Amino acid sequence: DSGVTQTPKHLITATGQRVTLRCSPRSGDLSVYWYQQSLDQGLQFLIQYYNGEERAKGNILERFSAQQFPDLHSELNLSSLELGDSALYFCASSPLAGGGNEQFFGPGTRLTVL
């Protein structure tokens, strides 16, 4: 158990819908990262927040947005869902943001878009 929690574990929804994925980092970790893992693309970095502010952005679609709240939990919002958005979404956290910090991954949310 990494100490990172994600809810829900599974999510099934329809095309065009909007969903929110939630992540609570390990106690004391200030950085939160979101990743998408689909079968054909591997683990793709989406976005990083550090102490409430966006710090790095990957190939995150405009239909996706995220935020980190004052209590350091984070939410990833996915809207106008498409079939291709079906994937495992992982959240990770680390104590700081740069340097040689290991990222601790949560168990993931499996999103299925029908």
Added chain:
Amino acid sequence: GQNIDQPTEMTATEGAIVQINCTYQTSGFNGLFWYQQHAGEAPTFLSYNVLDGLEEKGRFSSFLSRSKGYSYLLLKELQMKDSASYLCAVRALNTGTASKLTFGTGTRLQVTL
């Protein structure tokens, strides 16, 4: 940008040694990570290299050559539970508090009897 290559699949025998290679091209380098991921589960951290050389941690070792853009993960005394995907990831050279890991597609290792 960054490009990371690693073999798609490997097979090895229980008790043996296996080496998983990773080559990368990056416009800025600030460390290389190896993660283990069992199917449907979260990646778990194995090792981190930022300087050239070998880092040893029990049955697992990782090597880095920055000039060659090359790393390998060495697994000794293989056990059946080592059957998993092994992900190589490179951290970009960012300033301040930004940090971005780019992952390879992973090497699926099958350990057989």
